[in-house]
Amino acid sequence: MSQKPAPTDIDLHALLAGRWSPRTFDPGRMVDHEDMLTLLEAARWAPSCFNDQPWRFVVCDKGSDQESWSKLLNVLAEKNQLWAKNAPLLMLICADSLFQSNGKPNRWGQYDSGAAAISVALQATAMGLITHQMGGFDTDSARQAFNIPQQFQPMAAMAVGYPGDINQLDEVFRDAENAPRQRADVNSHFFLGNWGRPVKN
Secondary structure (H helix, E strand, C coil), rough: CCCCCCCCCCCCCCHHHHHHCCCCEECCCCHHHHHHHHHHHHHCCCCCCHHCCCCEEEEEEEECCCCHHHHHHHHECCHHHHHHHCEEEEEEEEEEECCCCCCCCCCCHHHHHHHHHHHHHHHHCCCCEEEECCCCCHHHHHHHHHHHCCEEEEEEEEEEECCCCCHCCCCHHHHHHHHHCCCCCCCHEEEECCCCCEECC
């Protein structure tokens, strides 16, 4: 199931409505190097505080570097490994805790790194790829496996690839894969002019 557009209250651009987080990847179809670079170019042009660009991505391509890909797969939570093993690209997204310009703490680094990650996800959707981001991984093991300096915080992992056959997905995930997409009501998370004041009557 590669297409599952969001049932939005108001029409959105198809790119936004079409982005979701499936776990069904085609294990036999690699992402070519030029397409990978296109995804990273999308991240490169994400907005950031003072244009500091605090994100760092460790990109592990199963097709060209099985060893690094396996290292990243192995730091994921066991449940995530069950489906991420089929994704040809795994990425580790890290955030710089310090500004490059003056070495002072950058409290926006994690926010900006998230902006770079969603840029990858949207570009992937435009290219017919799918992505799934994960918080379930061992940050200490990831830091050690990839020699990540202390000032950078591993924030998330991302699986990238082409849609696959849901029947290849472990049974435990199939219900979630087929479940309708849903979000909280707009008034519970978005406020007009003051905390708690609904934006929609």
